[in-house]
Amino acid sequence: MTTATTTPPNERPRAGADAELLTTFTDFVQPAATAGVYRFEARQVVKDEGGTLLNSTDTPIDHQVEVRAPQFVLDASSVQAVHPPPSAAGDFARTLPHVTIARPALPWEREQKWSRDIRQRAPWMAVLLFRAGELPGDPQGLGATTARPVRELVTPTDQGVLGPKLDTLPEETLASECRTIDVPLAVFNSLVPREQEMHYLAHVRDVRPKQTRSEGERLSEGRYAVVTGNRFPREATAYSAHLVSFEGFDGKLSGDLKGHTAVRLAALWSWSFSSDPDAAFDASGVLKALVAPGRSDPENLALRLPPSGSGGSAAVQNRLKWGFVPVAQQVLSGERTFAWYRGPATPVTAPEVPGQVGGTDCTSADHALVYDQAQGVFDVGYACAWTLGRTLALADPSYPGDVLQARRALAATRMRIDACGYAPLADDDFRTLDKGPPRLPALHDLTAVTEDLVRGTAVTTIASPQQLTKSQITEALAHDARGRLAAMPAFLDRLSLLDGVPMCYLVPDPRMLPPESLRLFRIDPAWIRALLAGAQSIGVHTSLDRDLDVHLRAAVSRLRVADGTPRAGLLIRSALVAAWPNVRITAALGTTVLRELNRLRPDTDTVLCLFDDVPDRLVLREPAEGIHFGIDADDRVNLREIRSDRPDTGATIRGTYFPARPGRTVLHYLRGGKDALPGVLDLLGKDAATGMIADFNAQLGLELTPAQFAVEMINSPIEQHLTTA
Secondary structure (H helix, E strand, C coil): CCEEEECCCCCCCCCCCCCCEEEEEECCCCCCCCCEEEEEEECCCCECCCCCECCCCCCCEEEEEEECCCCCCCCHHHEEEEECCCCCEECCCCEECEEEECCCCHHHCCCCCCCCCCCCCCCCEEEEEEECCCCCCCCCCCCCCEEEEHHHHHCCCCCCEECCCCCCCCHHHHHCEEEEEEEEHHHHHHHCCCHHHHHHHEEEEEEEECCCEECCEECCCEEEEEEECCECCCCCEEEEEEEEECCCCCCCCCCCCCCCCEEEEEEEEEEEEEECHHHCCCHHHHHHHHHCHHHHCHHHHECCCCCCCCCCCHHHHHHHHCCCEEEEEECCCCCEEEEEECCCEECCCCCCCCCCCCCCCCCCHHHHCEEECCCCEEECHHHHHHHHHHHHHHHCCCHHHHHHHHHHHHHHHHHHHHHCCCCCECCCCCCCCCCCCCCCCCHHHHHHHHHHHHHCCCCCCCCCCCCCEHHHHHHHHHHHHHCCCCCHHHHHHHHHCCCCCCHHHHCCCHHHCCCCEEEEEEECHHHHHHHHHHHHCCCCCCHHHHHHHHHHHHHHHHHCCCCCCCCEEEEEECHHHHHCCCCEEEEEECCEECCEEEEEEEECCEEEEEECCCCCEEEEECCCCCCCEECCCCCCEEEECCCCCCCCCCCEEEEEEECCCCCCCHHHHECCCCCCCCCEECCCCCCCCCCHHHHHHHHHCCCCCHHHHHHHCECCCCEEEEECC
16 A cells, blocks of 8 residues: 655745645545454363363354444445535536545445555445436436435346445345435446556555644644546536445446346435536636736836827826826816826836835825926825825724723823922933932833822822933833733734735825736835825824834734735736636746735625735735646646655656657547447556556656655645746
């Protein structure tokens, strides 16, 4: 028995997410005892040191034990998942249907008499896929089955119907009910996997986190059995899939059953789906179209208005190139004119701006206006950011109240310090009224003074005149501010990552992000600062509020836990986003994978990703919501590294495919013949030298095992690489 360990493509973890999963594929699980009745015989033999028999009786004690396992009915809790999903419609023509079972030993808990080789244990169950019209009892391919007593399964009364040969079943089992399907003999012969193929169609998947321990606690693990079908749903129609039992069909899987018209099978689990290539989403084509404009010039993927055909002045063309858009403006004098606006997403590196933008002196939107004297036009981007930050803060259900409480507490603390006669001195000035070094009060003394004021009691006085340094007053105010902050830091963290910012502020003109487009951008940090300054301006009504605001901002800044300031990002507006809500986006700078600080969905077809640095390479990949099996878009298999001693086990090997011969695909290994069904995979082939498994062996130089075969047949996710350099 062999294993193959791989790291299948999983959802890239965002900051703080769990570690990626490590998946180990194993050929099978050997149960401690397969289902059946076991007889134990015990004898007591007593001998002396010389070996002389001492006991006079040799009567054995017999005992029987029955090991039970599911046989005709499978409980719903045993089925972890199926693929394709029930009632799904899509292009599944290259997919092998499969069932994932939560009980890992179940497919081998019943013994196939013809498969007792410890190295190659065949399962007693298999997944059979039927096209609509192939099963008389389910002409529409809806996954319909017929309920029958087990007695009618093993001993069919219908003429010419063959059932499983199962002897010595107890009466209560024969009277119990099961779900069955009657498969016409021609369909059965063309579809049923041969005995030599059966063990390739089941394996065990052991899933666990790469990082098995987190702060001393062992993370949860999962182990599953997977039973895979042997047929591709190549035609556009409805299909029904059935997990069936082959127990009692020893020697009947050769595909040559004369004298019968149909075979009756126990259907343990059933579902249906539709394969419709025309209605399916062409993800590969959409991905290629998204990045196609950047092949001729990467600047075509920048977030800006397309060049104007009317020419215009050089100043206007430069503004458009830098990501600005013209917007209507009415100045204070009442005149109507236009101004330039640019949001936080820019196609170029934003220049430095005057210090008042985003600083403590920025107490109104007018302070964030930038005036272009040469053109006589305002840049209103930072002013809009300030106003938006203030608006979002006022709209939050808790943030305004938290800010006002913190400001009141700071003001009360400062006034009581002044009332106690503490006159602030420079940090290096230790002179006092009574001369000599002062006894500086501890921090808790100041806290007690503040608490007295809050309770409305008399202010505690401290004996002997003394003075506080500026740093001590600052620390006292900061200490009081920290106790009143509540959810303020978390709100500003979210705001700094553009949570809640309307799409029109990010993309002010829809022509910058048309349908089916991808745009790259840098982040203007001054715009983020102006946004936060607007949010932090709430409650600044007096000069005392303004003086104390620096302490409040400092305290809030120390408590913020944001992963970092975003420096660049990606916008996609495409049907791809709706089809792949969890599309995997990986950004890298050189050999370093960048952190995805935030991902937003401004609309159902739009996704925004923010990164902690400016990438030079992006990879868009199909989300791996599960491990699916089949062939790739060119009807071949992109081979993977299956040697378990390699660190890259499971990774696709670039340029290595099966079949390797030009012009051949996996479809050349489908079963043929006059009565052959379309899409049935022939694992062994009539000629072992050219069969599918033999071809794998020749190319890999290995004896392919079920676990390795499963790794090779994992569907390679669709991915698109984009180099921005």
